[in-house]
Amino acid sequence: MKSSFWGDYLSRNYVVGVDLGGTKILTAVADRQGSVLSRVRVATGADLGQDHVINEIVTSVAVALREAGVSTEAVAAAGIGVPGPLDPQTGVVYLAPNLGWQNLSLGEILGSRLKLPVYVDNDANLAALGECVYGAGQSADNLVYITVSTGVGGGLILGGKIYHGFSGGAGEIGHITLAADGPRCGCGNLGCLEALASGTAIAKRAVALVAEGRGLGILSRAGGDRGGVSARVVAAAASNGDGEAILIMRDAGRYLGMAVAGILNLLNPSVVVLGGGVMQSGSILWEAMLETTRRCALSSALQEVSIVRAALGEEAGVMGALALALEKSQGV
Ligand SMILES: [Zn+2]
Known part of the structure; x- marks a missing residue:
């Protein structure tokens, strides 16, 4: 009572x-x-x-x-x-x-x-x-949310509830290691998803390319200003057909796809929602992510999963x- x-x-x-x-x-x-x-x-x-x-x-x-x-x-x-x-x-x-x-x-x-x-x-x-509950998730009981912006974050809804893990640390999708010798992550580890596919990671790679005297298409998109090279600039250059920019966006998408495939195999959610500024940067990264997910995930986990863009923004x-x-x- x-x-x-x-x-x-x-x-x-x-x-x-x-x-x-x-x-x-x-x-x-x-x-x-x-x-x-x-x-x-x-x-x-x-x-x-x-x-x-x-x-x-x-x-x-x-x-x-x-x-x-x-x-x-x-x-x-x-x-x-x-x-x-x-x-x-x-x-x-x-x-x-x-x-x-x-x-x-x-x-x-x-x-x-x-x-x-x-x-x-x-x-x-x-x-x-x-x-x-209110966005792209179709009120799914089992949903994984990934946000890709300056960093990579995430959250898990399992059995209709937020899944916190043993000590509240669950859902740190950005710190899944995907490349043993990859770039250094803010957390100290090497090769985390965040160090490979975040907006910061995309910009860093382009900045390094420009510093070597390459990436001219990216640099011109930044108005010739090295300090203006950002993930947004790389995405715009890629959408414009610049080969080096396309490669950077595709690589980021592939690493995201590896992470999504791993998550599908582990949790078998019915919906994966991807949000954040980087996910709105055109189709190159998105297609590379989907292609890699399909290649790497087990068919049992791939069947009927919806992989969708976030609907609610900020x-x-x-x-x-x-x-x-x-x-x-x-x-x-
Ligand atoms: Zn990390």
Whole structure:
């Protein structure tokens, strides 16, 4: 039998979602059907310190509620995505390098400031949940989300729930080793997917090529400015038919395909969603990824899997935070 406390929360018809990023905070209010009533975007101001960021979150929630015409008393729960490892049970953020945070009891602090049950999870996990429930994921029970931008991140939905692993570290797809002697990754290892297929990796390879006096098509796309060589420039040169740029994009796609094939063989998901800026960089990388996935994955895992582009863009995290708050506030 439900206690009166939870009975009270069940009668509350709205949820709040927050996606806390290194540079911006996205906040939204939705009803129990998941319809978004308001969205607020503010700068994180991480350099102004922890208290400032927490105040910004609290204020952005108040503004989002006001814009939605919803009172705190009508909110069942808030979900929040944080960039870094954390304990989703206790809401303690172990480390958030972009925010300069260490061992912060964020769930507890926000719970008392917002006067709401607050559920904390990793931002990539929530982006996976957001795409699953509201985006390209078709509400699949078993879904893998991969985001390729400056880094490579990911999240796993297994059996309809975010899969955290034993100590919360699951889903670090970017740090799967794919080349034993490959380039150095930010994590210290050699040959991680992130060091081979991220936007940073693509740009690095092009910069090295240009430094050797090659990659003239790429350099001209950057307006002749070596400092302007980026993944976006390489992708544009590739789309324009530049052979060296095509090779770089194809190689990044092949490594992604190897990772996707490994994930299919290991987890047999029904949907793989790929998002992030690099995945929107034209068809060369995408086709190379698909071709390699088909070649490397076992046919049992390939059958009927949908490999699709993400649908929510930068909204994935905040939508996932709303989905988490909804899930946690149902059936308690
Ligand atoms: Zn790594």
